[in-house]
Amino acid sequence: MSLLTERVSFTYQPNSPYETNVLKDINLEVKEGEFVGLIGHTGSGKSTLIQHFNGLLKPSAGKVFVDSQDITQKGTKLKAIRQKVGMVFQYPEHQLFEETVFKDIAFGPQNMGMAPLLVVERVKNAMRLVDLDYAKYRDLSPFTLSGGEKRRTAIAGVLAMNPKYLILDEPTAGLDPRGREEILDHIVKIHREEGLTVVLVSHNMDDVARLVERLVVINQGEIVYDKPTRQVFAEHEGLQKIGLDIPTVTRLMLRLQEKGWKVRSDILTIEEAQAEIMKVVREGRADA
Amino acid sequence: MLKDITIGQYVPGDSVIHRLDPRTKIISLFFYMTGLFVANSAAGYLGVTVFTVFIILCSQIRFITLLKGLKPLWIIMVLTLTLHLFLTEGTIIWQWSVLKITLEGLRQGAFMLLRLIYLVTITSLLTLTTSPIALTDGIEKVLKALYVPVAHELAMMMTIALRFIPTLIEETEKIMKAQMARGADFDSGGLLSRAKSLIPLLVPLFLSSFRRADELAMAMESRCYRGGENRTRMKQLVMKQTDYFAYAVVLIFFGVMLVMRFWM
Numbered sequence: 001m002s003l004l005t006e007r008v009s010f011t012y013q014p015n016s017p018y019e020t021n022v023l024k025d026i027n028l029e030v031k032e033g034e035f036v037g038l039i040g041h042t043g044s045g046k047s048t049l050i051q052h053f054n055g056l057l058k059p060s061a062g063k064v065f066v067d068s069q070d071i072t073q074k075g076t077k078l079k080a081i082r083q084k085v086g087m088v089f090q091y092p093e094h095q096l097f098e099e100t101v102f103k104d105i106a107f108g109p110q111n112m113g114m115a116p117l118l119v120v121e122r123v124k125n126a127m128r129l130v131d132l133d134y135a136k137y138r139d140l141s142p143f144t145l146s147g148g149e150k151r152r153t154a155i156a157g158v159l160a161m162n163p164k165y166l167i168l169d170e171p172t173a174g175l176d177p178r179g180r181e182e183i184l185d186h187i188v189k190i191h192r193e194e195g196l197t198v199v200l201v202s203h204n205m206d207d208v209a210r211l212v213e214r215l216v217v218i219n220q221g222e223i224v225y226d227k228p229t230r231q232v233f234a235e236h237e238g239l240q241k242i243g244l245d246i247p248t249v250t251r252l253m254l255r256l257q258e259k260g261w262k263v264r265s266d267i268l269t270i271e272e273a274q275a276e277i278m279k280v281v282r283e284g285r286a287d288a
Numbered sequence: 289m290l291k292d293i294t295i296g297q298y299v300p301g302d303s304v305i306h307r308l309d310p311r312t313k314i315i316s317l318f319f320y321m322t323g324l325f326v327a328n329s330a331a332g333y334l335g336v337t338v339f340t341v342f343i344i345l346c347s348q349i350r351f352i353t354l355l356k357g358l359k360p361l362w363i364i365m366v367l368t369l370t371l372h373l374f375l376t377e378g379t380i381i382w383q384w385s386v387l388k389i390t391l392e393g394l395r396q397g398a399f400m401l402l403r404l405i406y407l408v409t410i411t412s413l414l415t416l417t418t419s420p421i422a423l424t425d426g427i428e429k430v431l432k433a434l435y436v437p438v439a440h441e442l443a444m445m446m447t448i449a450l451r452f453i454p455t456l457i458e459e460t461e462k463i464m465k466a467q468m469a470r471g472a473d474f475d476s477g478g479l480l481s482r483a484k485s486l487i488p489l490l491v492p493l494f495l496s497s498f499r500r501a502d503e504l505a506m507a508m509e510s511r512c513y514r515g516g517e518n519r520t521r522m523k524q525l526v527m528k529q530t531d532y533f534a535y536a537v538v539l540i541f542f543g544v545m546l547v548m549r550f551w552m
Contacts, residue, residue: 056465079471087469095466097491107488111471143495157470 001067003030003053003085003165003197008062010048010221022048024221026062030165030199035191037212037229038201041243045221046201047090050167053199054078054085066165083112086163090170092154096142101132101153104142108161119160126160129194130186148179152186159190166190167199172207184211209233209247209268217244230266249273298419304530305347305417310426312531313414316538323545324406332548333402339541340406347417357412358405365404372397420450425525428516440516448504456497463492 010023022045030036040046051057052064055071055078063072071081089095098104105126109119127134130152137145142153155171168187172180184207191198202208208215208229215232217225219242225232233239236246236254246254253265253273263280267273300306305313320339327336344354358365378392415423424443431439464474467488474485 051465054469056468079473082469082471087466089462089466089469092466094496095463095470095488095492097488107467107472108470111473161470 001032002065003199004028004065004068005049005052005059006063006065008049008052008059008064010045010052010057011060012048014060022221023052023059026218026221026223028216028223028226030197032164032197033195034214035198035212036200037208037215038199038218039203039205039208039215039244040218041203044218046218047169049218050087050169050199050201053165053167054082054087056087079112083108083161084163085165085167086158086161088155088158088166088168088171090173092158092171093142093147093150095157096150096154099141100139101127101142101145102138104153105157105160108157112161122160122162123156126156129159129190130156131182132156148175148182151175151179151183155183155186163196165197165199167201169201170203171200172202172204180207187211203244205233205245205247206249209250217242219244230268233268234266236265297416299349299353299416300419301348301417303346303348303417304534305343305413307528307530308417308534309525309527309531310418310422311429311525312527312534313418314426314430316534317410317414319538319542320410321407323542324403324410326545326549328399328549329552331552332545333399335541335544335548336406337402340409343410343413347413349413349416353416354409354412358408361404361408365401368400368404369397372400420447424450425521425523429525438516440519444516452497452500455500456493459496460489460493463489463496 005026005028008023008026009021012018012020012022026049028049038046038050048057052059053066055064055076058072063070065071066081066085069076069081071078096104098107102123105123106119109122114122124134127137132149132152137149137153142150145153151171155168158166166187171183171187175183187198187200188211190196200208200212212229214227215225215229216223217232217239224238224242225235233246233250236250239246245251247268249267249270249272250265253263253267253276256263256277257265261280262283263276267276324336327333344351373389373393374387376390376393376396378390380388381391381394382389418426424447427446428439428443431442436442464472468474472485472488474482474489476482477485
């Protein structure tokens with residue numbers, strides 16, 4: 001069971017002066033239960049790629065499989081696919097439209113033709129996953145909420161469809177540090193506790209370094225790296241060549257190395273960095 | 289689908305028409321339209337047709353492009369023709385129970401249809417050959433010459449409206465996709481359910497338009513924009529020889545139309 005693209009290419013506005021090859025021959029598999037990060041520069045094609053996974057875009061060439069069902073085939077029930085593959089777009093709060101939080105979150109499940117009682121269940125569950133108190137928020141207008149709350153409402157709107165795969169496009173863009181933390185914590189929780197397969201699109205290296213197990217780097221429509229996060233960030237020179245950063249802590253460790261410290265540079269989180277520096281400091285003392 | 293919208297589209301080029309001063313084009317358009325409405329005989333319409341084809345050839349815009357611009361109007365065109373065909377009194381040339389076609393009706397219908405086609409063609413030609421900025425500059429100057437009090441503001445509003453068409457189209461597509469990802473269906477169902485399915489699209493779209501308007505107003509104000517008072521511009525519009533020539537041509541056309549109508 002997986003999301004799978006097989007030699008997918010996508011051409012934007014073919015046969016016109018604006019023709020551009022956004023994706024070139026993409027082979028990517030996201031297995032069930034994985035937490036995958038997708039990073040790339042603006043315009044690298046990452047947003048285009050994810051829209052293939054729920055049939056919003058059709059590849060110009062190649063095939064897309066969702067749980068071994070070829071969704072590029074004619075007559076595919078795309079509604080069922082979109083239920084299975086939940087997609088949270090950039091700035092998802094811009095899609096809110098209903099009078100109350102409840103109604104907005106219920107939009108997805110209702111479109112799936114679910115019974116009213118079940119819809120209530122789904123909404124409650126989705127709100128629990130993003131820490132919105134059902135009794136308190138149910139009847140509020142989504143437009144009166146704070147930025148972070150709005151975004152959580154919008155994410156709940158996707159979760160309420162009970163997807164098996166969750167794709168998030170820059171879910172923390174434009175939020176303050178606290179809002180970022182909250183959203184990311186919820187995503188981790190959803191992945192760990194509900195067992196959803198998550199694809200996180202981001203260009204914040206600190207976020208992906210901390211969260212994802214596997215990292216896919218895409219540049220000008222092609223996959224450059226696809227391996228465990230730690231190994232990707234070890235390629236800091238290659239990343240810099242395509243205009244991508246490395247996590248702040250990794251950079252710190254590299255600078256320390258430059259200054260002659262004998263620290264490891266494959267460090268991804270502040271905790272690891274702390275431990276490593278302490279270790280080196282202690283060893284240094286032992287030497288002296 | 290939404291990318292097919294061609295209102296206010298500009299095709300860059302270097303034809304005589306492209307190079308004309310926008311003021312010349314706007315004023316000529318006025319004379320052309322008056323000439324078109326003055327024509328009331330087959331000879332008159334022939335004159336308009338020849339002149340229109342002449343302008344199109346000068347502009348180097350392809351006929352196909354102009355025909356595409358007519359496509360959204362086909363309902364109005366068919367309606368105009370049928371109403372005139374069947375509802376004008378006069379010599380009957382074809383009859384079937386209450387339906388009758390008269391010679392006068394045929395004539396009227398054909399003329400009206402041509403009038404409509406030429407109106408749309410020539411106005412699209414204006415936007416096709418004039419960049420939006422030049423166009424609003426021209427409109428502003430013409431309005432000022434007519435002592436319209438808020439000329440600059442009107443022109444600015446037009447510029448902004450044109451500038452935001454592509455942005456709004458992009459925004460619409462984004463919201464559509466987001467709602468489709470939540471199982472929304474925009475393409476099937478009856479008229480009522482289709483209209484209802486637009487709510488999840490329109491509400492966010494309105495909200496984002498207001499937000500954008502707000503942000504733009506703020507940005508303009510913080511750069512001290514305060515309307516047209518004492519405003520100078522970097523690129524001044526200058527009349528050239530071709531402009532005077534164009535005036536001469538369009539005035540000759542206008543004169544010929546007047547003569548055909550009243551003295552022939």
